[in-house]
Amino acid sequence: MSNEGNPKIVHGRTPQSAAMLANVKRAMAITARLNRLTFNDADEVRALFSELIGKQVDDSFLLIPPFYTAGGDEIRIGRNVFVNQNCTFYDLGGLDIADDVMIGPNVSIITTGHPLEPSQRHAVTIGKPIVIGKNVWIAAGATIIGGVTIGENSVVGAGSVVTRDVPPNTLVGGNPARVIRSIGDG
Numbered sequence: 001m002s003n004e005g006n007p008k009i010v011h012g013r014t015p016q017s018a019a020m021l022a023n024v025k026r027a028m029a030i031t032a033r034l035n036r037l038t039f040n041d042a043d044e045v046r047a048l049f050s051e052l053i054g055k056q057v058d059d060s061f062l063l064i065p066p067f068y069t070a071g072g073d074e075i076r077i078g079r080n081v082f083v084n085q086n087c088t089f090y091d092l093g094g095l096d097i098a099d100d101v102m103i104g105p106n107v108s109i110i111t112t113g114h115p116l117e118p119s120q121r122h123a124v125t126i127g128k129p130i131v132i133g134k135n136v137w138i139a140a141g142a143t144i145i146g147g148v149t150i151g152e153n154s155v156v157g158a159g160s161v162v163t164r165d166v167p168p169n170t171l172v173g174g175n176p177a178r179v180i181r182s183i184g185d186g
Contacts, residue, residue, distance in 0.1 A: 007147075008093050008127035020071075020092070020125070027052060027072045035066040053077065070112065074127075078134070093127030093146045101132055104140035104158070111146040133168065155183060 010016050034048040045063050050056045052072035063083040069075070074091040078099035086106045089095055093111030103109075111130050114121045128146030132138070136150050139158040150156065150166040157173030157180070166172050171180045 006093075006129055010092070010125045010127070012123045012125075017125070023071050023073060027069050030072065031066075031068060037065050039064050049077075057081075074111075084140075091127075092125065094129035096129070096131045098132060098134040098136070098152070100135040102137045104138060104142070106141045107138050108143045109138075110143065113146060153183065 010020050030048055030052045034045060034052070037045050037048070042062060045065065046057050046059070046061055049061070049063055049067075052069065053075045054073050055076070057077050058079040060080040061077060062081075064085040066086055067083065068088040070090045071092055074094045075089060076096045078097055078101065080100045081097055081103075082101070083103045084105040084107070087103055088108045088110070090110045090112040095109060095111055109130055111127045113126050113128070115124050115126065126146075130144055130146055131149040132144075133150055133152035133154065135153045136155070138144065138150075138156045139160075141159045142156045142162065143160070144150070144156070144162045148162055148165050150162065151168030151170065153169045154166045155171045156162055156166065156177065157171065159175070160173045160177040161175040162172065163176045166177070167179070169183055171183050172178060173180050
């Protein structure tokens with residue numbers, strides 16, 4: 001289930017890093033326009049978010065600005081997705097968000113990191129994919145770290161830091177997030 005085996009590695013001072021920087025500049029320009037909008041500008045928010053990710057989002061998509069990203073073109077969004085205000089998605093490693101997902105305010109979804117070795121930190125950017133399954137709720141202030149999958153119907157508790165895969169139908173919480181219990185409709 002883990003995405004750890006699929007990292008995207010970008011070395012500094014290469015054509016790939018120059019393209020990454022150009023994409024960051026593009027994303028900053030689009031998000032600056034998006035962040036001037038309000039809750040009442042839902043159609044315009046969807047249009048700008050579609051431009052940001054390079055694909056048309058469904059009419060059921062709802063995002064409340066402000067929103068921040070360092071790329072946007074590696075974000076894939078399902079139907080009936082809600083993103084509350086002040087969220088940050090760093091998507092270099094790839095970010096897949098399935099249908100019916102709810103993301104609370106101040107959530108950070110970060111696919112990007114750097115090596116632990118001090119000599120490599122400024123020279124290399126590593127992106128590890130994040131997959132968020134169908135009908136997931138990520139509560140306020142949670143942080144999701146690259147390389148994990150959050151199974152369908154799961155809930156990530158407020159303020160949690162997710163560093164490992166979350167099984168389907170599970171409530172997780174804490175730092176690092178741990179399984180609290182199974183959940184279901186019964």
